[in-house]
Amino acid sequence: MPEEESILLRGLEAFAELGYDRASARELARRLGVSHNFINDRYGSKAAFWRAVVDSALGAQLAQLPQVDPSVDDAERLRRIIGGFYRTAADTPLMARLFVDELTRDTERLDYVYEQYIEPTLRTLVPSIERLVASGRMASIPMDVLFFAIIGPISGMVEVPLARRLGRPEAASPEQLEATAELLATLVVNGLLATGSGSRG
Structure with a gap:
C-alpha cells in the first residue's frame, strides 16, 4: 500500500475510534508512526488532515457507485x-x-x-x-x-x-x-x- 494511502487509512481508523476532538495531534502522530510535526507539515492542520481522510475514503466509495x-x-x-x-x-x-x-x-x-x-x-x-x-x-x-x-x-x-x-x-x-x-x-x-x-x- 502506498505511504499516503496507508497514512490516510490509519487516520480514518483513529478518527473513527476516537472522534475528532479526542484524536489529538500527538495521538494521531503516535498512531501514524510519524513525528509530532508531520500532520502540520504535510497537511497544514488537523482539520485539513481530517478532510484528506474523508476525501480519500468517500471519494473511493463514490467512485465505486x-x-x-x-x-x-x-x-x-x-x-x-x-x-x-x-x-x-x-x-x-x-x-x-x-x-x-x-x-x-x-x-x-x-x-x-x-x-x-x-x-x-x-x-x-x-x-x-x-x-x-x-x-x-x-x-x-x-x-x-x-x-x-x-x-x-x-x-x-x-x-x-x-x-x-x-x-x-x-x-x-x-x-x-x-x-x-x-x-x-x-x-x-x-x-x-x-x-x-x-x-x-
Whole structure:
C-alpha cells in the first residue's frame, strides 16, 4: 500500500475510534508512526488532515457507485443507486463509525461532508424521485425524512457483530453481502412506492 494511502487509512481508523476532538495531534502522530510535526507539515492542520481522510475514503466509495442506465424505470434506477450505496458502505465500515459522531454535531466538518458528498449524492436521486412523485407512484416526502429512510439501512451492512447474532453467516461472502444490499434497497424503494397514491397493481 502506498505511504499516503496507508497514512490516510490509519487516520480514518483513529478518527473513527476516537472522534475528532479526542484524536489529538500527538495521538494521531503516535498512531501514524510519524513525528509530532508531520500532520502540520504535510497537511497544514488537523482539520485539513481530517478532510484528506474523508476525501480519500468517500471519494473511493463514490467512485465505486454503479453508473445506472438512464433509460431504466425510475423506481429501478432508484433501487440500483441505493443498492450500490449500501454495497460500497460495506467496504468502508470505518466511515459509518466516523459519521456516528460527526453527523450529530453542528460543525464545519458536517458542513464539509454535506456540501461535498451528501448534497451531491442526493442530487443524483432527485430527478427520479420528482418523476415518481409527479406520476403518483410516490408521495411527496420531506428531504430529511427521505434521507434517513435511505441512510438507516446502512447499519445492516456495517454493524456486522450484531448481524451475526441475528443469523448472518460468520464469514459472509461478497455475493451474500451484495444480496443483502439488494434486499435492503428493494425494501426501501418498495416502502417509498407504497406511500404513493397511484395504482401499484
